[in-house]
Amino acid sequence: MKNLYQKLYKSSPHSLANLLIGFYNVRQYKIRHGGAYQAFRKYYEETEKLSLEDAKKEQLRRLRSFLRYTYEHSKYYHEKWRNLHLDFKHLEWEEFKQLPFMTKEELQKNIKDVCTINRRTAVSFQTGGTTGVSLQVYYTPHNIQERFAMVDHFRSRFGFEFGEKTAWFTGKDLLNSRDASKHRYWRTDRQNNIRFYSTYHLQQKNFNYYIDNFNKYQPAYFSGATSSLSEIAKGGLKAGIKLTYHPKAVFPTAEMLLKEDREAMETFYGCGVYDQYASSEGAPFITQCRNAHMHMELMTGVFEVLNCHQQPTDFGELIVTSFTTEGTPLVRYRIGDMVEMETKPIDCYLKYPIVKSIHGRLSDCVYSRETGKICQGNLVNSVKNIKGITRFQIVQNELDAILVKIVKADEYIKATEEPKLLKELRIRLGKEMDIQFNYVDEIPRERSGKYRIIKNNCNEEI
Structure with a gap:
């Protein structure tokens, strides 16, 4: 919501503001859940059944296609790679590992040449800049549809269906002074059954208003930044305020999920807490399976875990190449996070590599x-x-x-x-x-x- 639309929204009474949110989201959800979305949902359902060997073959096929696209459409990567004489049709892993790394600073500095699409008509995302580097990245609608298909596929493991009542905690500036004065810290998209709760007013003195509204609205699912969901849970437990119904699942995002946060949320919300890792700039996904393991989703990209000498290790810096970033390609991108891989053999229905823990950003x-x-x-x-x-x-x-x-x-x-x-x-x-x-x-x-x-x-x- 920009300019005139945003001014109208901020000055509107609560009921009209809800209508404007719904109107705004019509286009957003059409982009996210239209086009190839259903095809990608089916793709992830089928590829999840593959053996590890077959999954790696499919991953290599997608990598070759993605690198070819990147070379042909990105001025920046074309200049970087043109003397490497890459054979994309037959490219193997050792050849891929000779490609140079990309840093956040380098991406920010060269974004115009990295980008492969018209930025004015692209789907854009702004990263938070918590490491000191804020980025504006650009997606094709096709990539957006795949990313939302992946997220919804992950959530469907735990019963989620788009359209069921969902409480979404957002850092966007949702409210006006009238809302705050009435202790009304939410807006509602009635068409899609999503109630957006503001994170700006999460204080102990306001928790009873939030929790009372949960009990009235009764969302089946909670989603949003880990710290927001955890803060509500801890505040409710401290004050002895309880939910009077039983949600189905909590999906924390954006921040590292600590053991104490998970325990507080499971106790307060009274349901499972299911974790996933990605990023605004388009990192491939790491998601929780039904057996509570965190798996690298090989169909969404390539994950490398390297030590300080840039050699493979079980605990080190995460380097990512994401297949869903054709608009702003990420190839061997130093995302700034550290992960620890599971080294013990574990029998799981999902054969992708297991991440033992995500240790957060190097910074x-x-x-x-x-x-x-x-x-x-x-x-x-x-x-x-x-x-x-x-x-x-x-x-x-x-x-x-x-x-x-x-x-x-x-x-x-x-x-x-x-x-x-x-x-x-x-x-x-x-x-x-x-x-x-x-x-x-x-x-x-x-x-x-x-x-x-x-x-x-x-x-x-x-």
Whole structure:
């Protein structure tokens, strides 16, 4: 919603604003669920039954086709690859691994030449910029239809059908002052049975209004940023406010799903929590199967897990090539996340490789001269046994110091809990790190609507 339409929307009474949201979404859902959407739904249902050997053959076929398209339509990649004399019809994995990496900064700098389509008529997405680099990427409708088909296929494993009542938490500016004054923190697309809840007003004092509306609307499914869904769950549990009905599933997105978040959501919502990984710029998918394993969806792209020497490893940096990014091709793209692969043999109906854990962004690490690079998942565990921390954030502006911002609840007793937390951080960061604590009323979200547990602004790395 832009310009005049957005002004009209923001000034409209609640009922008219709901109609405008529905009107706006008619075109969006036609793009997403029209065209080749149904064909892709069938494709993913069929390819999920393949053996690993046959899946890799299909993956290689798609890779060859995608690379050929990229070379023929992207000025940037054509210039990069033209001296490599690639034979796309017979290209093998070793040849593919000779292609250069693409970074976010490089993509941002060369976006005009990378893009293969008319950007004015393309379907565009803006990434959040939580790593310091915000990107505008462009999709073909065909690619959008495949990506939504993949997401809906994943969700269908757990009973989801598009059109059932869904609560969607969004970081978009949905509301006006009249809505907030009436504690009405949502808009409704009645045609598609989606109620959009604002993340801007997620505070303990407002949780009862959200939860009361859940009980009235009774959405079967919840979807949105992990931190938003978790915050509601933890707030409801803390206040003793319960759902009076039973949802079918919760689908967190956009942020790493921690064990404590999953447990809180399963307890509060009273249903399964099902995870998936992708990105706004178009990363291939990693999704949860019915056996609760996280699988690399080989039909959506190529995943490489590399160590610091750019050699394959079981725990390292994730490099992606995505088949659903023909508009803005991602080839050997350094997306900035770290993953750990499952090394034990596991018998599962879905034969794709299993990811043991997603450790978050490389930038979501703290650096220590004594202990090296400490990832977000490890640092989150430092507060596991600390009472009364509502939210925390670690800021590193220089190599030898961190600032720990803490939003504390009444249960937090500084005299006892701060020394315990300091001890946990020392175990991870060493004895020499300067650790300062700052108690704040709020830790603001990023522009994307996400919370960042770690903000590393340090120019020096180990």
